[in-house]
Amino acid sequence: MTLFRRGYIFIDGGYLRSIVVREFIARPDIxxxxxxxxxxxxxxxxxxxxxxxGIEINRLLYYDGIIPSDKDLEEHNKMLNFFNELRTQLDYFDVRLGDLIRDSQGKLKQKGVDVLISVDMVIKAFLNHYDVAILIARDRDFVPAVRAVRELTGKYVYCIYAYKHIADELLRIVGVSLPIVKDDLKEITEKISKY
Structure with missing residues (x-):
């Protein structure tokens, strides 16, 4: 009998979409x-x-930013429709939203998203929702959360990351890391073209 460890996926959506989809495979349409x-x-x-x-994925949590409705109601609603449609397309999937705010140069930046991921990762570890957290993110801001999960609960934290697009501190503290390979992404996009 094979024993499976329960896994939760924690995805920083801004990271995945901007680094992987837009930069690595240059397919903003995706x-x-x-x-x-x-x-x-x-x-x-x-x-x-x-x-x-040996890991059975029980939940996929996707975190991203959304433009506040008081800043741009039309864009907010467009983004909300995107996230709501995404929820309906995937099983065991949920979306958690922070804000998407323009910085002094006018570039959109996520606010509060890393905190949402970190809090959920720690709380769900203490509630024993998972045995292994698989994090898809880049920021060193996650180091305290990963440390808390590993040291205080004994849970495992793995990381899937884009090569050269991850903080060294985060890479050092996770138990297992898996770099995203550009050829794999090319293969994935070729399959998407067939859908």
Whole structure:
């Protein structure tokens, strides 16, 4: 009898969409269409988190930023529709939203998203919702949360990351890390083109 460890996936959506989809494979259409993006997530999952043997994925939590409705109601509603459609396309999937705010140069930046991921990762570890957290993110801001999960609960934290797009401190503290390979992404996008 094979024993499976329960896994939760924690995805920083801004990281995944901007680094992986837009930069690595130059397919912004995938990041902007909920059907294409959900297909990308399914194929990405088959290639990456399902490659960890003995882990049964029980939940996929996707975190991203949304423009506040008081800043741009039309864009807010457009983004909300995207996230709601994404929710309907994937099983065991939920979306948690922080804010998307323009910085002094006018670039959109996520606010509160890293905190949402960190809090959920720690609380769900203490509530014994998972045995293994698989984090798809880059920031060193996650180091305290990863440390808390590992040292205080004995849970495992793995990381899937884009090469050269991850903080060294985060890479050092996770138990297992798996770099995203550009050829894998090319293969995934070729499959998406067939859908």
């Amino acid at each position: 990041a902007e269409d909920p059907i294409l993006f959900s297909t990308f997530l399914k194929l990405f999952g088959e290639k990456y988190w399902k490659s960890f043997s």
